[in-house]
Amino acid sequence: MPKQRAPRPTLAQVARAAGVSVGLASMCLTGAPGPAERTREHVREVARRLGYRPNKAASVLARHEVRRIGVVFSLRQAFHAQVIEALYQATASRGYELLLSAVTDDRAPQEAAEHLIDSRCQAIILVSTHPDDIDVSAAIDTVPIVIVGSNRSSAAISSVSVDGWAGVRQAMLYLQSAGHTRIAFADAPEASGTVDRRLGYESAMQAAGTNAHSTIVHGGETFQSGIQAAKRLQLLAQLPTAVVAHNDECAAGIIFGLKIRGLQVPEHVSVVGFDDSGFAWQSGLRMTTLHQDVAQIAALAVDEATRRIESAAGGVRPAEILVSPSLRIRDSSAPCSAKRLTA
Amino acid sequence: MPKQRAPRPTLAQVARAAGVSVGLASMCLTGAPGPAERTREHVREVARRLGYRPNKAASVLARHEVRRIGVVFSLRQAFHAQVIEALYQATASRGYELLLSAVTDDRAPQEAAEHLIDSRCQAIILVSTHPDDIDVSAAIDTVPIVIVGSNRSSAAISSVSVDGWAGVRQAMLYLQSAGHTRIAFADAPEASGTVDRRLGYESAMQAAGTNAHSTIVHGGETFQSGIQAAKRLQLLAQLPTAVVAHNDECAAGIIFGLKIRGLQVPEHVSVVGFDDSGFAWQSGLRMTTLHQDVAQIAALAVDEATRRIESAAGGVRPAEILVSPSLRIRDSSAPCSAKRLTA
DNA sequence: CACCCACGTACCAAGTGATGT
DNA sequence: CACATCACTTGGTACGTGGGT
Numbered sequence A, B: 001m002p003k004q005r006a007p008r009p010t011l012a013q014v015a016r017a018a019g020v021s022v023g024l025a026s027m028c029l030t031g032a033p034g035p036a037e038r039t040r041e042h043v044r045e046v047a048r049r050l051g052y053r054p055n056k057a058a059s060v061l062a063r064h065e066v067r068r069i070g071v072v073f074s075l076r077q078a079f080h081a082q083v084i085e086a087l088y089q090a091t092a093s094r095g096y097e098l099l100l101s102a103v104t105d106d107r108a109p110q111e112a113a114e115h116l117i118d119s120r121c122q123a124i125i126l127v128s129t130h131p132d133d134i135d136v137s138a139a140i141d142t143v144p145i146v147i148v149g150s151n152r153s154s155a156a157i158s159s160v161s162v163d164g165w166a167g168v169r170q171a172m173l174y175l176q177s178a179g180h181t182r183i184a185f186a187d188a189p190e191a192s193g194t195v196d197r198r199l200g201y202e203s204a205m206q207a208a209g210t211n212a213h214s215t216i217v218h219g220g221e222t223f224q225s226g227i228q229a230a231k232r233l234q235l236l237a238q239l240p241t242a243v244v245a246h247n248d249e250c251a252a253g254i255i256f257g258l259k260i261r262g263l264q265v266p267e268h269v270s271v272v273g274f275d276d277s278g279f280a281w282q283s284g285l286r287m288t289t290l291h292q293d294v295a296q297i298a299a300l301a302v303d304e305a306t307r308r309i310e311s312a313a314g315g316v317r318p319a320e321i322l323v324s325p326s327l328r329i330r331d332s333s334a335p336c337s338a339k340r341l342t343a
Numbered sequence C: 001c002a003c004c005c006a007c008g009t010a011c012c013a014a015g016t017g018a019t020g021t
Numbered sequence D: 001c002a003c004a005t006c007a008c009t010t011g012g013t014a015c016g017t018g019g020g021t
Helices: A011-018 A022-030 A037-050 A056-062 A078-093 A109-118 A164-177 A194-207 A223-234 A248-260 A294-310 B011-018 B022-030 B037-050 B056-062 B078-093 B109-118 B164-177 B194-207 B223-234 B248-260 B294-310
Strands: A068-074 A097-103 A123-127 A145-148 A157-162 A183-187 A215-218 A242-245 A270-275 A288-291 A320-323 A326-328 B068-074 B097-103 B123-127 B145-148 B157-162 B183-187 B215-218 B242-245 B270-275 B288-291 B320-323 B326-328
Touching: A011 A022, A011 A037, A022 A037, A056 B056, A068 A078, A068 A109, A068 A294, A078 A097, A078 A123, A078 A294, A078 B097, A097 A109, A097 B078, A097 B097, A109 A123, A123 A294, A145 A294, A157 A164, A157 A294, A164 A183, A164 A194, A164 A242, A164 A270, A164 A288, A164 A326, A183 A194, A183 A223, A183 A248, A215 A223, A223 A242, A223 A248, A242 A248, A248 A270, A248 B248, A294 A320, B011 B022, B011 B037, B022 B037, B068 B078, B068 B109, B068 B294, B078 B097, B078 B123, B078 B294, B097 B109, B109 B123, B123 B294, B145 B294, B157 B164, B157 B294, B164 B183, B164 B194, B164 B242, B164 B270, B164 B288, B164 B326, B183 B194, B183 B223, B183 B248, B215 B223, B223 B242, B223 B248, B242 B248, B248 B270, B294 B320
Parallel strands: A068 A097, A068 A123, A123 A145, A145 A157, A157 A320, A183 A215, A183 A242, A242 A270, A270 A288, B068 B097, B068 B123, B123 B145, B145 B157, B157 B320, B183 B215, B183 B242, B242 B270, B270 B288
Antiparallel strands: A288 A326, B288 B326
């Protein structure tokens, strides 16, 4: 037998039940200074008894400072999910509230951002790997925007992104000092971050001297595309002794693709991923990869957002923040041994 | 040089600029009947020119009917993401707005649900695979609750879930008519939905007669655990000729686990997944699996939510809705051939 | 006469229906 | 009758004022 759904009690009702004025009740519940401790406790007790919950819409409307940040993200990417989790943490610890708005096939970034603006978010964080997600032009002169995962900041947009160049250089340095010379790179031209990573690869190959030649294959950013990349690697004139991949999904695909074709990792080929997303451990392989500190990235993004919010006049220029990933050496890489195949 | 951030124009400002009253301006913009077409167009034009966007907080507060549904979900599960995408679609087409609230390590379902209630959502959809997520007792007598993905409805909670029993029966019927007799099931005791699926398996095995014996191994719900399940399958006295897995992640793990151990799918073993989530195609293998129509599930969940919202008095009893999955036969299964291994 | 505490009330930005003209 | 206006509503917040020791 379904109960009659009780209409939510309002602050006025709580106040009446407690025998105080609405204004005083508000102060008691929000923790504002003023009320006597006895009164405060009494009002709180009454509110609890009545099951009172403040109406957010009314509160946002009345309050001057809303302390609310919105985030636009895609539901398809595991890395985004990690960032969102970290953003919840980062905003909460700074006394901000986080509002989510997802991008889907029939819900453009534009629309997602508008929802957040209409909800009076004071800043928008855009979690993105694809550069064209930045088509939120309408929002630009309304609230500060911080992009996470892409370094295309502009005169109006801040960015927090990983230093792909330095990351890949780090991986290359490690592989080279482990004796590898035939190192390939699996890129993902469809993702914006890949350019810096490839440049890091190429610069490291150049630094290694003339007998090292760059080999770039299409890797893509999914497990599936990684599997296909493994095929391409095997079809090369010479099988590389090591591969650096655009991200973990791709690296995992390469590893499984090679295994299926009878090649062992790391015995025959070393594979290094990028992100240290779930895939680096979820897939059962302890993968060598470049670790991104998601908590740190989220914290920097929120800090940048609040910085620009608090300089209300708009006198602060957007920042471009780079975070260096750190190499986590695990089981998908090893020194270059004599056991190498030559075709 | 960052521009001065312009304060958002209010309806009052639009009205003044258009030379009409606030009330009339409101009617023009919301599409309420009354205003002359000429006036309406004029006000709309002025609003556009000023970049007016309605304040959601004020709108929600003033409006009697909010038409807003909230969803609590976990960021860790790919299937949840698919459901959310479908929910956006389903709510939008019914003139409702969807609010997201994620569960994380330090954000309990309870807290996530409270955020939605405080935002005056009229119903809450809980996307969940784990039964203990249903600890939102405080919310129960405030708004209708619909659980997606678990069949534990109650006197106060509706549910929409897939019919695991019927689904697995369907897969079994297909495998058995393809000549398979040694069929194993990989379960996931940690997930709530697994029980029905296993019962479907056992009933199908019983129906097949005495010479068929049930073989249940721990499969888990992740790719990693699936890989380990492959090992367990190989250690059995007799390798099964077919395996039905709790979900796609697990099935994919089993397939790759078998491949790594030199066994081919479907030549040596047929594998059937469950969900038809991204993994069924993303991993590069066209997997035979039980397809869940996410759009349909989302639509049913929203319909149930609106049904209970609209019976404002609470006189409607919660429903328990079952959706049958449909078998998608693809490349990970085949008729039982003579080529089988016997140990 | 301070001082503390509580009160009343004017907002916030929109929506709604009765009341004009 | 068609169209526009006004006064009031929504739930809370913030601040100026006043009543009591």
